[in-house]
Amino acid sequence: MTQPPHDEQTTSSPEELREQVERTRAELGDTVEALAAKTDVKARAQDKAAELKEQAAAKAGKLKEQAGEQAGEMKAKAADLAHRAQDKLPDPLKDKAAHAADQARAGAAHAGQLWEDKAPEPVRHTTAQAAQLARDHRNLLLAAAGAAAVVTWLACRRSG
Known part of the structure; x- marks a missing residue:
């Protein structure tokens, strides 16, 4: 132990010494706990992983919200452009497009009928x-796809 400075009183009562020893023990215990926490790599890694997971979830939510907003804007713009383009088309071309759409619908209906006729019942049922x-779970699938995209983006960003 080190000697106290000369101007400090060196005589203490036994009770004061016990209190000083208890304070020193408590401080030493806190120091040991802090050092143990710093050397626990697994716990620190788990804490960091949880933190990153929370950040990714927050970012995914924000990106999902932004994507929804942008999708609405794009849908409105696309509808507007489609109406403008349709207004500028000559009538004969509009008639041809309508006829082609009718043929496509008929072809799809025919393909559906072929599927019904040719595919085995268990396959049709499972499909x-x-x-x-x-x-039924369209929103969940879209959210999962968005989250996967965010995680992939983050992984590529980190490795790059």
């Missing part, structure tokens, strides 16, 4: 279930 499940 119908999968399509219904996708329709």
Whole structure:
């Protein structure tokens, strides 16, 4: 132990010494805990991973919101452009486009009928279930795709 400075009183009562020892023990315990926390690499890595996960979730939510807003804007612009283009088309061309659309619908209906006629029942049933499940959970699928895109973007950004 080090000697106290000469101007400090060196005689202490036993009670004061006990209190000083207890304070020193408490400080030493806190110091050891702090050092142990700094050397616990696994815990620090888990904390950092949780922090990054929270940041990614927040960023994904923000990007999803922005994507929704931009999609609405783009949809409105596309509809406006489509109406403008349609207004500028000559009538014979409009008639040809309508006829081509009718033929495409008929072709799709024919393909659907062929599917109904040729595909085995278990395959048709499973396909119908999968399509219904996708329709029922469209928002979840879009959110998952958005989150996957964000995670991929973050991973590419980090590695690049």
